[in-house]
Amino acid sequence: MGQNIYLSNINLEKAINTYFEKLSEFRLNSEKIKTHEANGRITAAPVFAKISSPFYNSSAVDGIATTAKKTFTATDRNPVRLKEGIDYLVVDTGDPVPDEFDTVIMVEDLIKAGENEIEIIKPSIPWQNIRQMGEDIVEGQLILPQSHRIRPVDIGALIAGGVFEIEVYKKPRVAIIPTGTEIVEPGTELKVGDIIEFNSRVFAAQVEEYGGIPVRFDIVKDDFERLLEVVDRASKEFDLILLNAGSSAGREDYSKKVIETLGQVFIHGVAIKPGKPVILGKIADKPIVGIPGFPVSAFFIMENIVKKLIGFIQGYEIMGKKYIDAMLSKRTMSSSKYLEFVRVKLGYIDGKYIAAPIERGAGATMSLVRADGVMEIPEELEGYEKGSVVKVNLLKSEDEIKNTVLCIGSHDLILDIAADLLAKKGKYNLSSAHVGSMGGILSLKDRETHFTTLHLLDTETGEYNKSYIKRYVPGRRIALIKFVKRIQGLMVRKGNPLGITRLEDIVNNNAKFVNRQKGSGTRILLDYELKKLGISPKDINGYEREDYTHISVAAQVAKGNADVGLGVFSAANIMGLDFIPIANEEYDIALPLEYLEHDGIKKFLEVINSDEFKRELDYLGGYDYSDLGNIIIE
Numbered sequence: 173m174g175q176n177i178y179l180s181n182i183n184l185e186k187a188i189n190t191y192f193e194k195l196s197e198f199r200l201n202s203e204k205i206k207t208h209e210a211n212g213r214i215t216a217a218p219v220f221a222k223i224s225s226p227f228y229n230s231s232a233v234d235g236i237a238t239t240a241k242k243t244f245t246a247t248d249r250n251p252v253r254l255k256e257g258i259d260y261l262v263v264d265t266g267d268p269v270p271d272e273f274d275t276v277i278m279v280e281d282l283i284k285a286g287e288n289e290i291e292i293i294k295p296s297i298p299w300q301n302i303r304q305m306g307e308d309i310v311e312g313q314l315i316l317p318q319s320h321r322i323r324p325v326d327i328g329a330l331i332a333g334g335v336f337e338i339e340v341y342k343k344p345r346v347a348i349i350p351t352g353t354e355i356v357e358p359g360t361e362l363k364v365g366d367i368i369e370f371n372s373r374v375f376a377a378q379v380e381e382y383g384g385i386p387v388r389f390d391i392v393k394d395d396f397e398r399l400l401e402v403v404d405r406a407s408k409e410f411d412l413i414l415l416n417a418g419s420s421a422g423r424e425d426y427s428k429k430v431i432e433t434l435g436q437v438f439i440h441g442v443a444i445k446p447g448k449p450v451i452l453g454k455i456a457d458k459p460i461v462g463i464p465g466f467p468v469s470a471f472f473i474m475e476n477i478v479k480k481l482i483g484f485i486q487g488y489e490i491m492g493k494k495y496i497d498a499m500l501s502k503r504t505m506s507s508s509k510y511l512e513f514v515r516v517k518l519g520y521i522d523g524k525y526i527a528a529p530i531e532r533g534a535g536a537t538m539s540l541v542r543a544d545g546v547m548e549i550p551e552e553l554e555g556y557e558k559g560s561v562v563k564v565n566l567l568k569s570e571d572e573i574k575n576t577v578l579c580i581g582s583h584d585l586i587l588d589i590a591a592d593l594l595a596k597k598g599k600y601n602l603s604s605a606h607v608g609s610m611g612g613i614l615s616l617k618d619r620e621t622h623f624t625t626l627h628l629l630d631t632e633t634g635e636y637n638k639s640y641i642k643r644y645v646p647g648r649r650i651a652l653i654k655f656v657k658r659i660q661g662l663m664v665r666k667g668n669p670l671g672i673t674r675l676e677d678i679v680n681n682n683a684k685f686v687n688r689q690k691g692s693g694t695r696i697l698l699d700y701e702l703k704k705l706g707i708s709p710k711d712i713n714g715y716e717r718e719d720y721t722h723i724s725v726a727a728q729v730a731k732g733n734a735d736v737g738l739g740v741f742s743a744a745n746i747m748g749l750d751f752i753p754i755a756n757e758e759y760d761i762a763l764p765l766e767y768l769e770h771d772g773i774k775k776f777l778e779v780i781n782s783d784e785f786k787r788e789l790d791y792l793g794g795y796d797y798s799d800l801g802n803i804i805i806e
């Protein structure tokens with residue numbers, strides 16, 4: 173099979189418009205369903221009232237129905253006396269008002285004046301307190317237009333208007349076809365190269381959210397003939413087909429060829445990232461979308477194209493992306509060729525939303541789990557500077573974000589434990605963006621975070637953190653709170669196969685090293701220790717190779733991608749690695765003094781001072797919390 177390497181790069185909106193034009197002939201069939209089962213469905217025709225509501229003149233209050241004319245002379249001094257059966261009829265709310273009466277007086281305005289007689293001291297206006305026939309809905313009136321998504325309140329109006337059955341579009345039946353020889357069903361015994369299939373399950377849940385009926389197919393291997401057969405069958409039985417993976421240029425990427433063979437491809441390649449190799453086509457008159465395999469790319473294609481498409485085939489525009497303006501905490505570059513979606517953590521600080529970008533890889537499923545929102549960098553821009561105001565599509569509610577305590581700083585596993593305990597308390601959540609200690613201090617300086625976590629060694633004095641805050645956040649009252657002392661050491665595979673016992677051995681034994689990023693406390697510690705020993709970074713194989721967290725360094729060692737890395741004991745412990753202690757460092761919390769009064773921060777501090785938290789630290793090992801909670805006010 174020839175490779176199809178030429179992708180187009182069409183603007184997203186233009187691609188969608190072009191595609192929908194090509195699909196303009198296609199519409200779903202409609203069906204009649206019970207009105208009370210129609211929530212969320214789309215009307216296939218305008219709906220008119222069959223009867224008026226109310227169906228008769230009815231009393232809007234509890235009181236008496238009478239004739240306005242008889243009450244005109246009533247005053248305090250000259251009350252008007254009325255007789256039941258002759259002048260009035262007692263009515264309750266909702267009761268019919270007989271034709272001979274034209275007004276209703278509330279019971280509170282009646283003065284009892286003997287058996288079956290009352291007095292009133294104020295005239296009553298004609299039609300007062302009467303809901304006249306058809307006041308709400310008049311027979312023949314339009315209740316809902318075509319292509320309207322039915323809401324709970326609409327159901328009430330329809331039934332009141334005598335419409336008990338309604339013509340709606342059939343829910344689109346969506347075929348979801350996972351493909352790939354390397355893809356295996358969950359639960360299969362895994363061998364190297366296998367990938368557990370889960371995209372289809374994400375798509376199915378999304379399709380349900382968008383109002384479609386998902387049907388998931390079995391995995392199809394990368395076999396052109398077999399793919400043709402399955403897709404051909406799906407195109408006959410379903411309204412929309414989602415063909416997953418094989419959308420790019422690999423030797424076994426057949427999606428485009430399959431669609432071309434059975435129908436037409438209109439667009440292959442849209443100017444968005446992640447998600448660019450998407451394929452938009454049709455077979456007979458049915459839409460088919462080739463969705464890239466990487467889970468994050470797939471997510472953005474679903475949210476930005478398939479969601480709209482499911483609305484479109486029902487003649488309906490699905491809205492609902494909610495945006496806020498946020499201040500960006502970190503310079504973020506992007507290619508001016510694409511509209512880029514960047515996952516961010518969000519916080520609400522001093523009345524402003526702050527967006528802190530997280531991982532950008534297309535395979536990082538967890539990044540979507542962790543993200544609070546998605547920043548959109550428009551196609552024509554080369555990115556944004558730190559401090560820019562950016563547009564962020566919310567993945568959570570504004571309330572949730574306002575109840576988030578944001579930590580931009582250096583990462584440690586114990587932050588995840590604190591986050592879990594804080595969430596358990598209810599109301600507040602801890603969101604942490606990992607940018608290293610220096611990045612954290614800069615965010616503190618620029619008022620972009622509630623607090624930061626840091627472990628910065630002053631290589632002149634040997635003291636941690638204090639001097640950095642003085643130097644980088646001058647003129648702001650900062651509280652430094654002691655958190656934990658942690659053992660930093662060399663992480664090596666179980667049994668220490670290269671026999672590493674000191675930093676020097678990395679060079680001596682020519683071990684493959686994996687480093688932490690510049691600005692991280694661990695990196696500063698490494699450089700400090702190397703300098704003390706007179707070792708040049710150049711002599712360390714892998715010094716240039718950077719990872720962003722302790723746990724990812726540990727994972728690199730565990731997988732054998734590196735022989736050794738510097739990190740905390742708990743990370744080594746979790747990954748089942750051996751650990752050679754090198755230094756004790758002080759991992760602390762810094763925050764603007766006034767935030768000690770912030771309710772969410774108070775709860776966070778309660779959490780880290782709790783026995784439960786300390787028990788977790790004991791369990792992880794490698795932490796000394798004897799000073800925890802001491803506040804050194806700068």
Ligand SMILES: Nc1nc2c(c(=O)[nH]1)N[C@H]1C(S)=C(S)[C@@H](COP(=O)(O)OP(=O)(O)OC[C@H]3O[C@@H](n4cnc5c(N)ncnc54)[C@H](O)[C@@H]3O)O[C@H]1N2
Nearest residue numbers: 350368369370371372417418419420421425464465466469
């Ligand atoms: N030479 C080029 N290579 C690539 C290009 C390019 O333009 N030229 N584009 C890259 C981009 S961008 C993307 S996105 C991917 C799209 O890849 P495919 O759609 O062809 O997907 P596969 O290679 O078949 O799979 C990739 C990857 O996705 C995961 N995957 C796939 N299916 C599932 C599933 N059902 N459940 C879970 N995960 C799944 C899996 O990790 C696959 O390895 O192409 C780049 N390459």
Ligand code: MOO
Nearest residue numbers: 446447448469534
């Ligand atoms: O489009 Mo790919 O999704 O950039 O990774």
